[in-house]
Amino acid sequence: xxxxxxxxxxxxxxxxxxxxxxxxxxxxxxxxxxxxxxxxxxxxxxxxxxxxxxxxxxxxxxxxxxxxxxxxxxxxxxxxxxxxxxxxxxxxxxxxxxxxxxxxxxxxxxxxxxxxxxxxxxxxxxxxxxxxxxxxxxxxxxxxxxxxxxxxxxxxxxxxxxxxxxxxxxxxxxxxxxxxxxxxxxxxxxxxxxxxxxxxxxxxxxxxxxxxxxxxxxxxxxxxxxxxxxxxxxxxxxxxxxxxxxxxxxxxxxxxxxxxxxxxxxxxxxxxxxxxxxxxxxxxxxxxxxxxxxxxxxxxxxxxxxxxxxxxxxxxxxxxxxxxxxxxxxxxxxxxxxxxxxxxxxxxxxxxxxxxxxxxxxxxxxxxxxxxxxxxxxxxxxxxxxxxxxxxxxxxxxxxxxxxxxxxxxxxxxxx
Numbered sequence: 001x002x003x004x005x006x007x008x009x010x011x012x013x014x015x016x017x018x019x020x021x022x023x024x025x026x027x028x029x030x031x032x033x034x035x036x037x038x039x040x041x042x043x044x045x046x047x048x049x050x051x052x053x054x055x056x057x058x059x060x061x062x063x064x065x066x067x068x069x070x071x072x073x074x075x076x077x078x079x080x081x082x083x084x085x086x087x088x089x090x091x092x093x094x095x096x097x098x099x100x101x102x103x104x105x106x107x108x109x110x111x112x113x114x115x116x117x118x119x120x121x122x123x124x125x126x127x128x129x130x131x132x133x134x135x136x137x138x139x140x141x142x143x144x145x146x147x148x149x150x151x152x153x154x155x156x157x158x159x160x161x162x163x164x165x166x167x168x169x170x171x172x173x174x175x176x177x178x179x180x181x182x183x184x185x186x187x188x189x190x191x192x193x194x195x196x197x198x199x200x201x202x203x204x205x206x207x208x209x210x211x212x213x214x215x216x217x218x219x220x221x222x223x224x225x226x227x228x229x230x231x232x233x234x235x236x237x238x239x240x241x242x243x244x245x246x247x248x249x250x251x252x253x254x255x256x257x258x259x260x261x262x263x264x265x266x267x268x269x270x271x272x273x274x275x276x277x278x279x280x281x282x283x284x285x286x287x288x289x290x291x292x293x294x295x296x297x298x299x300x301x302x303x304x305x306x307x308x309x310x311x312x313x314x315x316x317x318x319x320x321x322x323x324x325x326x327x328x329x330x331x332x333x334x335x336x337x338x339x340x341x342x343x344x345x346x347x348x349x350x351x352x353x354x355x356x357x358x359x360x361x362x363x364x365x366x367x368x369x370x371x372x373x374x375x376x377x378x379x380x381x382x383x384x385x386x387x388x389x390x391x392x393x394x395x396x397x398x399x400x401x402x403x404x405x406x407x408x409x410x411x412x413x414x415x416x
Contacts, residue, residue, distance in 0.1 A: 027160060029180050031078050031092070033173040036070035039077070039096055046104045053107035055132055064133060067205045072099070072140055075168030075203070079151045082143075083183050092181070095147050098248065099140060105244035106139035107132065116217060117236055127215060133208065134218045138225045138237045139244060141203060145195025145226075149187040153179040169202045189381055193228030200226070230384035242392055338379065340393055343386075344368050344414045347375065367397075368416055371409040390414065 026032065040047055047069075054065055073096050081089035081098045089098045114124055115131035148168070155166040155176030166179055200222075201209060212219050224232045225241060232238075338346045348368060350356045356378070361370040370376070376383035390396050398413035 026178055030156065030178045031181070032178050033077065033166075033176070034074075035173065036074050039073040039093075040069070040100070042093075043097065043100045046100045049104040050100075050107060050136075053104070053111060054136060055111070055129060060129075064205060064208045064211065065136060068137070068140060068203050068208060069100075069103075071203045072144065074173065075199075076144070076147060077153060077168065077179070079147055079153070079181060081147075083150060095151075099142075101248050102142070102241070102244050103136060103139045105247050106135055106241055109244055109247075110135045110240060113236070113240065115236055116215070117234075127218075130211060130215055131218055133211060134215075134222050135237055135240055137200070137204065137208070137212065138222050139241050141196050141199050141226055142241060142245075143192075143196060144199045144203070145197070146187070146192035148199070149192055149195055150184050152182045152184055154182050155179050169199070190228075196226040197223055228382070228384070230388065238388060239392060242388060246392075340389055340395060343379065343390070344395070344416050346379075347414070348416070350378075366416075368414045369400075369411055370414060372412045374409050387412075 050065070050069070051061060054061060056065065076095050076099075078093045079095040080091050081087060081094035084090055087094070089095070110132055114128075115135075116124060116127055119127075153166040153168070155163045155171075156178055157163050158177045163176055166176055204212075212222065221232060221235050221237045224230065224235055225237050230238070347356065347361050347370060348363065351358065351361050351363075356375065359371075360375045361368065363369070372387060373383035376386050380386045387396070395415045396412055397415050400411040400413070
């Protein structure tokens, strides 16, 4: 089933790009500025999934969700996703494609998770729609700042003269005749991450920003995710968006045998929040019947997720890939001679060979202890991302807190 799912939905296939970008009068490597409707046309099935799973009334969807999506895609235009040539989405239109798929998957996974966590059921019911909007916001803007700063759209006039960088958050779609795509290498990783927070007031409608401020705990979780700060150790939005991203990238809706994000609470069947009134409405035929948690087995939940993504597969004709992007600049990345499964073995090997200080990593009672984030910095430029991925996949077995005299370092244990 996964092979079929990957081939149909997430495999390395020809991109679904609006045919308008093939205007014959444009120079090679040039693209016209497209409206939101044109940019979203290839993704109408994912947009339908977003509409169905956002659990909002028609009015709320039109006022809070759709304007943000339209604003996002018009600013991003046909940028590729990132600068990694090996990425499936490093192609014209890749950034919009990945983001729309990630938003759709995030909202689908969010339906199996009760948010906010650790609150009274009545409070959860009242805030459920707001936290869904927070998850939507986080998935939509996750890497937007980095996309805008690391990939420029160079505008040209009718005489094919270069006019400068098009700034989508302030320039109109008709400012230039067309554009070419030019990657930039002058943006630091920290700026690339934190810049996404600046996009929040530029993309979300004013009502949406006001709505997020109704729950400061949610706002904190959204900003923590967008900034890449990882200050909130158990940020449910981080886990949610990461799982959605992994499902898209890996074409595997079950991570290490995990069918969905688990919660100590269960969704009640037959209840829906009317977001226009804030009231919880019982939609079951027998309102007196007690609500029961889902009785589906993990394999049945797995099949439901697979079928859901197959149903979202776009049936539009597949077009030929477009010309290469304007100027290719090789990404500056640190090599990863490991996987999540082999990282512990590599650390032990480096420890035995003397490449790692015994004060940074050690074996005690056959358990691997390391200083975090100091040790992980030797393997990645983003130890927080690596730590969260290890934790999400069950490789972090313990957290002994900060070590005295080691600044921000703390001791964690990893599965061998």
